[in-house]
Amino acid sequence: MVTHGPHPFDPISPEEIRLAVKILEATFPGVSLRYKRIDVNEPIKKDVIAYIEAERLRRPLPSPPARLLYVLFHRLDTGAFYKAILNADKRSIVYAKELPKEVQGPIDIDEIAGIEEMCMKHPAVLAEIEKLQLPAGVTVCNDPWMYGTDNDTEDRRLFQCFMYMVEVDHPQNNHYSLPCKFSPVFDGLTHELVRMDYLPGGADFETSTTQPWKPVKTVQYAHDLLDEPVRSDLKPYIVQQPEGPSYSVDGNSVYWQKWRFRVGFNAREGLVIYNVTYDNRNLFYRLAVSEMTVPYGDPRAPYHRKQAFDVGDTGFGMNANQLALGCDCLGHIKYFDGYRNDCKGNPLQLKNVICMHEQDNGLQHKHTNYRSGAATVVRNRQLVLQMICTVANYEYIFNYIFDQAANVELEVRATGILSTVPFDNENGQTVPWGTNVGPGVMAPFHQHMFSLRVDPAIDGFKNTIYYEDSVPMPEDEKNPYLVGYVSEPTVMRTSGTANTSVDRHRVFKIRNDNVVNPITYKPVAYKLMAAPSQMLLVSKNAPGYRRAEFATKPIWVTKYQDDELYAAGEFTNQSRRAEGVETWVQRKDNTENEDVILWHTFGLTHNPRIEDFPVMPMERISVMLKPDGFFNKNPALDVPQSSQLFNKSSLHPEEAASCCAGSSSAGTKAKLYKRID
Amino acid sequence: MVTHGPHPFDPISPEEIRLAVKILEATFPGVSLRYKRIDVNEPIKKDVIAYIEAERLRRPLPSPPARLLYVLFHRLDTGAFYKAILNADKRSIVYAKELPKEVQGPIDIDEIAGIEEMCMKHPAVLAEIEKLQLPAGVTVCNDPWMYGTDNDTEDRRLFQCFMYMVEVDHPQNNHYSLPCKFSPVFDGLTHELVRMDYLPGGADFETSTTQPWKPVKTVQYAHDLLDEPVRSDLKPYIVQQPEGPSYSVDGNSVYWQKWRFRVGFNAREGLVIYNVTYDNRNLFYRLAVSEMTVPYGDPRAPYHRKQAFDVGDTGFGMNANQLALGCDCLGHIKYFDGYRNDCKGNPLQLKNVICMHEQDNGLQHKHTNYRSGAATVVRNRQLVLQMICTVANYEYIFNYIFDQAANVELEVRATGILSTVPFDNENGQTVPWGTNVGPGVMAPFHQHMFSLRVDPAIDGFKNTIYYEDSVPMPEDEKNPYLVGYVSEPTVMRTSGTANTSVDRHRVFKIRNDNVVNPITYKPVAYKLMAAPSQMLLVSKNAPGYRRAEFATKPIWVTKYQDDELYAAGEFTNQSRRAEGVETWVQRKDNTENEDVILWHTFGLTHNPRIEDFPVMPMERISVMLKPDGFFNKNPALDVPQSSQLFNKSSLHPEEAASCCAGSSSAGTKAKLYKRID
Structure with a gap:
């Protein structure tokens, strides 16, 4: 039907x-x-x-x-x-x-806008601003933050407002450069002032009452607020697809180069990739970034509670940028929209929250037969689905990248503005948990911990997760020359966790025990190119650890259950502990030849550079899913050769003309070595 | 003068x-x-x-x-x-x-061509071929290999010829799919047959005399030899630079976006980057891949001697591909040529061995002010210098990538054809040290270990190398909430080695103690984004370990001395032990505020996938040098905004028109949230 x-x-x-x-x-x-x-x-x-x-x-x-x-x-x-x-x-x-009284729902946009506005009118806040004795034209604004957790008894819904001075009335003024030293805490439901926190001003825990501000210059990023000129020597770089893109789209269903998948979107995770097949073989039921947490390493109150869960506390979909043609992507762009509700239940359109385009990523494979000079050269055309999320000061860029060799990559780029704190650094003062990034401003160390949830369907919906280590053979008669090494497999037969290991070159794989590759004689499989990362630095005895236990191990394996989607549980805002993967693995379910979920925690320990301020050049981290014994040979063998006829490159003028045999399916035929006399 | x-x-x-x-x-x-x-x-x-x-x-x-x-x-x-x-x-x-009798020089191209030709005419080889009783049309060829080392007494210059059957006379026939089970060893100087080796045919050490070949089908890659059709749905993707490139070139000197450097080339290392400055500040004196070694993990003779040193034994410059417009790079291309000699001393031109072009790498930084909706969006334009080396069956692609945020990346792509061995796998046989990649053919596990030599000049020629670990603060009164973490520095005061550490988020930095950043109050520095990798798996007691000790530790620091350029020493071919970094660190030179060299060993443990055959989709590994306290803010702040006016993207037809404010220096102004009613 x-x-x-x-x-x-x-x-x-x-x-x-x-x-x-x-x-x-x-x-x-x-x-x-x-x-x-x-x-x-x-x-x-x-x-x-x-x-x-x-x-x-x-x-x-x-x-x-x-x-x-x-x-x-x-x-x-x-x-x-x-x-x-x-x-x-x-x-x-x-x-x-x-729901129980201690359960706090996520922060919604109408709510936070209300807090922000109320804060600016509150008499206690106005009194503090008065004490700053700000010069004419300088005003104050605030970013309300999720309150975090430092005890097991707080039932109120709380917000911590971080205050900043606004040097100039400009849509891109960088207020994060001028943090104030007072920070009110409000009850989110009653809007009552719970407490006025005072922030440490130096390298120790000392705080003081609000003093008149000693003006320092904002570190700006807007081009019309910079002292230096904008570069004038960058030449246009235009991507043209005169015959259109290689993809086609039917609703949210995408077809590209033997791939087929569906683009999902929700307020919490934002972009979700569903029902991924390659050449009509099942690969993945669902791929999504299920959670992330950002704990800060500054040991002082109130920073100890700074631990955002940008999926559970707010939502990547809620915060997804509405993308603009020619700005956020290059080439021939297809956009997808989303919808969310406002607090009254009205639907709001989120226009262009996902963009899709092709890109060229250099060479995918090449071989030159040195005897004949004949070369096979295939470029790495990719399909990219991009979502960019603004979480107050900070930006995350998520790219799912598909290629013609049946690889899927999740690339995360961290950019935006560092979360800063006030710091009297004029006397050469430094702290070991942060970096001075401008006059009067310091950026504390922190971690970004992501959880990628992989719901695999490798040639079917019952799979097994295992890992292989590369280990030297024992020094015995089977290894007479002492060079032998083998891969040592460990099957994760019940739900549980595992560590990555660079020293053992540990590789995690997902296989289908019911389908054997006719040449390798091993079950068909995909491997996870994990991103081995430092795990959570917070003490085991701190609430921040219990709230984000997913970030204490890089690999989690669970048996699928409906509604187990989020690594730190359904409700993370002011959570006292997670009810996520750390709970589910304890069932010790059978996970061999079952409907299994692979959760990969990876991240960045981000000890800011001054170069990350005022807007941070992206820091890139990537994980990939690659076929490993899934096909019978390189699946990109049938990709057309790279040729000048197709690619239309141009030669830098001082060079003589030169060109490869464009249309030959046997590839280019330039001998490797040419004799001159 | x-x-x-x-x-x-x-x-x-x-x-x-x-x-x-x-x-x-x-x-x-x-x-x-x-x-x-x-x-x-x-x-x-x-x-x-x-x-x-x-x-x-x-x-x-x-x-x-x-x-x-x-x-x-x-x-x-x-x-x-x-x-x-x-x-x-x-x-x-x-x-x-x-030079002493045991010193073997590198293999040169005339020499190897001579061995290859002589082998095919040798009566002992012809006799073995005769025994194969090949069907009409099937012939045999050979790849001469460096002999490697398994004892300390061999003084002869030796070559091991691996033999393959050639199914079809085609310039791209994949002979690596049909390896023979005999392998002659020749004296390279006298051309005498030293020994006929017989290769194991199964999963154990057993060898046998040459038997008639039981025909199996070659796994081909040439499009006109494939059974399946070439994809017809890939649409052209053209890069246009109507105003030309953003770089300029004067001889081998390159200017691009505040960068200046010189393109060097030699037969051994191939591409070398010299005298790198940014905004006229010194950064690096010299960057080059100083060595690489590829030891194999198959424990059986004669494979135990398979350990190529592709820099020292042959040379990346010697083997660099002569690149073709529109095939190996995309966009506006500048090529550089090189020269080498032949055995008679004649100069040979190596045309187009290095290509240079710009590429777009997505977004470099973005921030949206959620109050005003004003966004700053800067794309990541990069300058790429590429060299592609064919070492018999295998290809390495080296890309030095410069960007506008003052980062330099070395990206290595491994592609080409796996080195294969014969294997009777028709009965479901497998080995734990290799992968069946086709009928009768197995690809043994191996490692690719690279040494990047960084000769730094961070704001001057006297630098200090140190590393920083991110470690939790002790659980005492200075860390009352148990969230604090700090970076713990260790200065490498004398020449020596260090390990990478994912668990401690260890970061290696190069600083200039004589130049202090006026805001961070710390010496200006660059950091190495290392590629933590499994080190050499060969036993300490094997010659392969002593020959490649550089590949047993990821980080080496030495004091500069002229002529210390190659991590495994000057002469690697049939070397008994290296005379490289492992020797030089033993001097225990002072390396604090000195002319220092940072050597980074990284690599791939490559346990082949069947998908890596017959030509391997590239495996990518990358290291990066990033400013860390070198500038006073993000050095890419002055890059023009990404705009549709400049980028000229196109919209997928079913979408309504939409466009960002192209020329506004305040960036795009799309509100993050739009209400619909």
């Missing part, structure tokens, strides 16, 4: 947001509700599989799985916080349950 | 090759000489510094350092092997010394 409703993996539509409001209004007649999140709820996997397998095998489609919606809201009469699951097909409620 | 001779860093010219021959003929009158290598000898550094500093500071130039030439040759009368240093300015010989 073919339906014309949304595909199971389609993002939420404005109609569905309105439907959710309608259902809940009918469920709570006469009660005013404040909507925090209205989104799709992940469909039940077993029901989806039948549907997507019928699609893949071009069989008649069964009924699609139930279309479920996920809603978080407050009752304005009692203040109670609810989670509801709705059935959009039946236009009915599955359940609505009141 | 301005001279019109070569610049001290210029590669050898054909005139200089001829001059060298002339000088040596005069030195050895009446003696026939066979020339192995005629190249520039690295100029004396102290003499160069005065010269390049005068260039940088635009002062009158002193006399250039002596132009020295380096020659390796054999006397044909005695067979003795000589090294000579010549003074090209004085047209005279500095010295010519006979």
Whole structure:
């Protein structure tokens, strides 16, 4: 039965947001509700599989799985916080349950805008600003922050507002260059001032009452606020695709170079890649960045509570940039939109939150036969899906990159503005946990810890995760010349964790024990090119450790269960401990030849450079999924040769003309060595 | 005094090759000489510094350092092997010394071509081929290999010829798919057959006499030999630079986006980058891949001797591909040529061995002010210098990548064809030290170990190398909330080695103790983004370890001395032990605030995938040098904003038109969130 409703993996539509409001209004007649999140709820996997397998095998489609919606809201009469699951097909409620008092929902955009505005009008804040005795034209603004956690008793919903001086009224003034030394804490529901924190001014824990500001210059980044001129010697670089792109798109379904997948989007994770196949063979059911946490290393209050969870506390989808043609991507661009709700339940369009384009990444493979001079040269054309998230001061760029050799890469770029603190550094003062980045301003050390959730489907939905170490053979008669080394496999038979190991060249693989490669005689597999990273530096005895246990081990393996999507659990904001992977692995489920999930934690220990200020040149980190015994040979062998006829490069003028045999399928034929006399 | 001779860093010219021959003929009158290598000898550094500093500071130039030439040759009368240093300015010989009998020079191209040809005519080889009883049309070829080392007494110059069956007479037939089970060893000087080796056919050490070949199909890569069609759905992707490139070139001197450096080239290392400055501040005196070694993990004879040194045994410059427009690079390309000698001393031009072009690498930095919606977006334009080396079956692609944020990256791509061995795998047989990659053929595990030699000049020629670990603060009163972490520095005060550490996030830095950053209050520095890699797997007790001790530690620090350029020493071919970094560090020189060298060993443990055959999709490994406290802020701040006016992207047709404010220096102004009703 073919339906014309949304595909199971389609993002939420404005109609569905309105439907959710309608259902809940009918469920709570006469009660005013404040909507925090209205989104799709992940469909039940077993029901989806039948549907997507019928699609893949071009069989008649069964009924699609139930279309479920996920809603978080407050009752304005009692203040109670609810989670509801709705059935959009039946236009009915599955359940609505009141959550325990200590559970804090994520921060929403209307809420934070309200706090920010209220803070600026609060008499206690105005009194502190007064004491700064600011010069004419200099004003103050604030960034409300998630409060974090330092005890097990706090039930209030709190916000810590970090205050900054605004030197000039300009849309790109860098207020992060001038942090103030006072920081009010507010109750997010009552808007009451809970406490005025004073920030340390020097290299120790000392704080003081607010003193008149000793003016220093803002480190600006806007070009019209810079002292130096903009570079004038950068020449245009234009990508042209006169015959259009190599991809095609049908709704959120993408086809490119034997790849097929669906582009998902939700407020929490933002970009999600669903149902990835290559040459119509299953590879991955779902790929997403499931969580990230950013703990700070400055040991002083109130910075000890600075630990953002940018997926769970706010949401990459909520914070995704609306991208602009020619600015954020280059070439022939397809954009995807998303929707979110506001606090009243109105749908808001998020225009162009994902962009897709092809790029050239140099050579993919080359070989020159030195006898004949004949070369095979194939370039590495890639398809890139990009999402850029602004989390107040900071930016994350996520790129899923597909190539013609059946590799998928997740590349993360960290950029934006460092989270800064005030620091009286005029006397040559430094701290061992931060870097002076400008006059009066220091950027503390911190970590960015990401969790990539891989729901594999390597030639089917039952897989096994294992790792292989490269180890020298024992020095015995089977290794007479002492050069032998072998790979030593370890199968992760039950849910659990593993460490990466550079010294043992440990490689994690996902295999399908039911499908054997006819040449290697081993089960077909994909490998994870992990990003071995320093794990969480926070003490085991600190709340920040318990809240982010996913970031204490690089590899987690669990057996699939519906609703286990987020490495640090469903509710991270002011969480006392996670209820995520660290809980699920304890089931000790069988994970051999099962529906398994591979969670990879990787990250950056980011001890800021002064060069990262005022806007940071991107720091790149990447993980990749690569076939390893999945195909019978290089899957990119059938990619056309790189040729001048196709690529139309130009020669720097002082050179003589030269050209390769463009259309020859036997490739270029330049002898490696040419004799001159 | 301005001279019109070569610049001290210029590669050898054909005139200089001829001059060298002339000088040596005069030195050895009446003696026939066979020339192995005629190249520039690295100029004396102290003499160069005065010269390049005068260039940088635009002062009158002193006399250039002596132009020295380096020659390796054999006397044909005695067979003795000589090294000579010549003074090209004085047209005279500095010295010519006979080298000890056990020293083997590198393999040259005329030599290997001679061995290859002779092997195919040798009666013992023909007799083995006869026994194969090959079908009509199937022939045999051979790849002569460096012999490697398994004892301390071998004085002969030896070659091991690996034999392959050639299924079809085609310039791109993949003979590596059909390895034979016999392998003759020849004396390279006398051309005598030393031994006929028989290769194991199964998973154990057993060998047998040559049997009739049981035909199997070659795994081909040439498009006209493939069974499947070439992809037809890849659309052209054209890079246009209508205003030309952003670089300019003067001889071998390159200017691009505040960078200036010189492109060097020699037969041994190939591409060398000299005298790198940014905004006229010194950064690096010299960057080069100084050595690499490829030991194999198959424990069986004769594979235990398979350990190529692709720099010292042959030479990346010798094996550099002559690149073709539109095939190996994309965009606006400048090529550089090189020269080498043949065995008679004639100069040969190596056309287009280095290409240079700009590329777009996505975003370099972005920040959106969420209040105003104003975004700063700067793309990552890069300048790439590429060299591609074919070492018989295998290819290495080296890219030095410069960007606008003052980073330099060395990216290595491994591609080409795996070195294969015969393997009777029809019965489901496998080995733990290799991968079946086709019928009758197995690819043994191996490592590729590279040594990047960094001769730094961070704001001057006296530098200090140190490393910083990120470590939790002790759990005491200075860390009351248990979140604090600091960086712990260790200065490498004397020459020695260090390990990388992912768990401690160890970062290696090069600083100038004489120049303090006015904001961080720390010495200006660059950091090495190392590539932590598994080190050599060969046993400490094997010759392969002693020959490549550079590959047993990731970091080596030495005090600069002229002529200490190659990590495994000057002569690697059949070496019994290296005389390289492992020797030089033992001097325990002071390396604090001195002229120091940083050697970084990194590599790939390459346990082949079947997908790496017949031609391997590139495996990428990269190291980077990044400013860290060198500048006072992000050095790319003055790069023009990314705009549609400049970039001219196109929108996928189904989308509505949309565009960012191209020419605004305040960047794009799309609000992050837009309300729909």
